[in-house]
Amino acid sequence: MSRYKIHLLVCGGTGCHSSESNLVYEMLRDELERKGLEKDVQVIRTGCFGFCEKGPILKILPDNTFYTQVKPSDAKEIIDEHIIKGRRVYRLLYTDPETEEHVPDSKQMDFYKKQLRIALRNCGTIDPENIDESIARDAYQALGKALTEYTPSETIDLIKRSGLRGRGGAGFPTGLKWEIAAKNNADRKYVVCNADEGDPGAFMDRSILEGDPHSVLEAMAICGYCIGATKGLIYIRAEYPLAIKRLKIAIAQAQEYGLLGEHILGADFSFDVTLRYGAGAFVCGEETALIHSMEGKRGEPSNKPPFPAQSGYLGKPTNVNNVETLANIPAIILKGAEWFSSIGTERSKGTKVFALAGKINNVGLIEVPMGITLREIIYEIGGGVKNGKKFKAVQTGGPSGGCLTEKHLDTPIDYESLTAAGSMMGSGGMIVLDEDDCMVSVAKFYLGFIVDESCGKCAPCRIGNKRLHETLGKITAGKGTQDDIEKLRNLGSVIKDASLCGLGQTSPNPVLSTLDNFMEEYLEHVHDKKCRSGRCRDLLYYVISKEDCIGCMACKRVCPTHAISGEKKEAHVINQDVCIKCGACMEKCQFDAISLMNDYPRVSATAAQTITES
Amino acid sequence: MSQKINIAPEAFEYMEKVTGAGGVEVKVNLPKEKIEKINSICDAFGNDPGELINVLHEAQHAFGYIPAEIQDIVAHNLHMPVSQVYGVVTFYTFFSMTPKGEHPVSVCTGTACYVRGAERVLEEFRKELQLEVGETTPDGRFSLNCLRCVGACGLAPVVLVGEKVYGRVSPDGVKAIIEEYKK
Structure with a gap:
């Protein structure tokens, strides 16, 4: 170079x-x-x-x-x-x-000032298709160090002391996971990298694989050394062609350099990695479903126990880690457990990568120390809400997560605080919503996703979420009742308790958390038939402006349901009870006097109606 | 789905016999080259049932979709019931049993695109192409689909036509995108 x-x-x-x-x-x-x-x-x-x-x-x-x-x-x-x-x-x-x-x-940009890049350390600095550049940035040194200086149990101990927890969502301690897999004796074991990043709006795993594939390969080899596995599999989404291409190149280069394959670095340790492709099923991010999918079956989850560490891929002990978790491993081994555990909060160590998206100025990928506040992320790194609009909420953890509101802006972010706030870390997607977003519609959107992606194996998830989605549809269409709100809450908690896998157990979170934080919006939809953001089309009303209407009677003539009343040269009024919202009046009006509003002057409308009737 | 497809041979150019698990013979109404292509894909993966998803990926790549006939042959080669192949094909959204249009339009309905107005963009495509999601136009030119997140959230809302990515698409811009491909 x-x-x-x-x-x-x-x-x-x-x-x-x-x-x-x-x-x-x-x-x-x-x-x-x-x-x-x-x-x-x-x-x-x-x-x-x-x-x-x-x-x-x-x-x-x-x-x-x-x-x-x-x-x-x-x-x-x-x-x-x-x-x-x-x-x-x-x-x-x-x-x-x-x-x-x-x-x-x-270095002077606010976007980068507060970031601390460990998992993303090489993204944007090296050519991911050239192993020499990775090696110049210390790739495979940690593997060498583990193979020559530490025993497998010492390496596991180091990871345990670092406090690293799974970055895929649940936050299970990584070192402990490795230890369990290491203790289960078998003739064959497997290391699996979960790169089935299905959460829409989260793209950190893809970026790591595209920008620094060797860090993941190296970590998989280290894991193989620790638990006694010789084979690694990366389960990657077929929707990520670029990441697949770069992984293939990286694997070939590592094999050529003897960093994967037989007797790596002259040690008595062999390890190789192959790719397995997903085929567009969100549930395959769940580890048991992922394993079934890798075996060529439908990606349906199964009951735990047995855990994959006991009986996983082809019935053998299998350790499944997320991409971001793995990308941290080499840095921890090189810089030490103490260095890593000095970053973050008491129970959540290190950094987390978040994908900022939605109504935020700086959409992108950031890596910040655990314990940073939401305010710092959104206003300092993210540059605030787009178009100067008012911040309403941020949805974290994707379809399994919940939303955080203004009152959570100063909470330090870690696994525990997010769960306490009714959300979860999840994969780290952060979708910023502003005043123009309707929270009931957002909940409906997520439920629609879950209904599409539920594998159908267990009834609470398959049927329950469908009912939740229908009820939300009823509310956004202006046909909801108070009973529906109660139904959402009851059904939601049943689905949480009774579902088989992580997908179902977390699927009602978007509903429950919006019920907790935005009850007033639900009540408005149900009782006032009003959507304050104007997102729900069925709750929009055609309203004639008193000031602009000249009383030409064009709209009155065209209205198919005779909902419009008013005398010539006087402002007309639409009777909302009769209006079918066809929009013919608005199309006909040459004076731009008719507009769609999320509310209509109820009292005056009734008064006007009484006048015309009398 | 039936194991045997009993259609008069003369209706098709080719009608090949495939010998599968346990020496069962099935007749498949596919041209010879196509059958050979599928056989070679299955062979490349060692006819291993564990490789079913990889085999289907390759098959879809080669044919554009995975009709029942192809599933028959795959099932026989991989020594598994065709119901299992069908189960996998229908489980994963990536696999399709109907051919896509010449210009497949995919509107991203991931969360980031949703909050930036993907719904209205999708509606505009539905109106302009007169298609429901998952359908193909009668002339086979366009098909309309939704997908969840291509990861270009900075460009939301995103639309893909084939491999080409259109970013920051507004409902007003939909017509122009379609026009590009109508010529």
Whole structure:
């Protein structure tokens, strides 16, 4: 790497890739070649920088210049100005939304200031398709250290002392999981990496696999050494073609270097990794379902015990870890358990990667120490709510999680505090909602997802969630009653208690947590037939503005149900009890006097009706 | 789904006999090349029942969808009841038993896209293409589907036409996207 004077790092993550970062990469290379600079300036495609909102991202080293929304047509200017003349292209620099000043150095960006990157340590710095770059950043050193300096039980002890817990959602202590798998004797054992990231809006696992696949392979080998397994399997979603491609390259390169395969690093330890593909089933993120899917069966969960550590893939002891959990392992072994456990809160150590999405200014991937507050994440790192709207809630943990509201903004985030607040860590998706979002509709959206994804094996989840979804549909259509609200709560708690697997046990969370935090919205839908955000179409009303209506009678004539009353040259009124919301009046009105409102002047409407009737 | 497909041979160009588990013969109405293609896919995975999902991925990649005939052959090669293959095909949303359109339109209805208005975009596609989700136009040009999160949440709402990603799609922009492919 040293012979290059300047490095251009182009983000090659899925987000930037979708907005033509590939073309930016090609154009930069072409332009350098044209100028004869290809020996001095290196262009590489990295993993995700996390700042997906303003992609494609181009970072220039050594001066840390951070260009955003780079288009292929900008390549020439960047080479001419920045590389040749040494002048930054100001229009492409990130602009601080508060000071409205250009921020030349990425270290000065609020987005990065509060982050601490352990799992994402190499994302956006290395070329994930080149193992040499990974090795230059200490890849496979931890494996070497474990193989030569520690026994398997010492390694497990180190992981236990670090306090690392599963990042896939439930937060089970990783070291303990390994210990259980290690203690179960069998002729064959398996290490499985769960890369079936099904939670919509969460993309940390994909970004790690795309940006730093070797960290996961290395951790799997370390796990294999600890529990006595020689075979590793990565169960990855088929929807992640880029991650699959890079994993395949990484596995081949590691095998070539002898870092996977027989007698790794000369030690008496052999380990190899193969890929298994998911096929679009959310429930396969559950470990027993995942194992069945890997065996070529329907991905239905089964009762625990037996736990996978006792009887998993092909009936053998199997250790299943999430991608992000694994990505932490090499760093812990190299830097020590004490270093890792010094970060975070008392019971949740280290960092967590969150995917920020929804109505937030800086959509992207962030890694922060446990114990950070929601306020810091949303307002400092996330840059606040989009378009200056009012913050309403943040949905954490995806379809299994719940929402946190303004009153939770200053709670330090860790596994326990999120559970106490009625949500969960989950995979780490954070969807920010603003005042324009209807919480009843959001709950309905998640239930719709669950109904689609429920495997159907157990009745509480299969039938119960369907009923929850129908009841929510009734409420958003303005046909709900007070009984329906009670039904939601009762049914929700039954589903929680009686479902077979983690999917069903957490599926009513979006409903229960919105009931807890936004009861007033449910009541408005049910009693006032009103949706304050205007999201529920059935609760919108055609209203004639008194000021704008000139009384031309066009709407009255076109109304199929004769819901409109009013004399010529006088403001007309729509009788909401008769209106069927066909919209014909609004289409006919030439004076823009008719609009859709989430409420209508009830008293005056009745009064107007009495007048016309009398 | 039946084990044997009893259709008059002359109705098809080819009618091949497939010998599967226990020497049972089944007639399958597929051209010879197609049968050979499926056989070679199954062979590549060692006809191992544990590799069923990988076999189906390859089959779908080769044929675009997995009709009943293909499931028959896979079941025979992998020595399992065809009901089990059918069970797996219908369990996973990735597998389809109907062919997709020439330009498959997929609207992301993941959470991030949902809160940024994917529902209205989907509705516009339904209106413009006159399709319900999961359907294909009679001329086979377009099909409409939903998917959950491609991970480009910064570009929400996202629409995919084939492999091409359209970001920040508004309902007003739907017509223009379709026009691109109508020519």
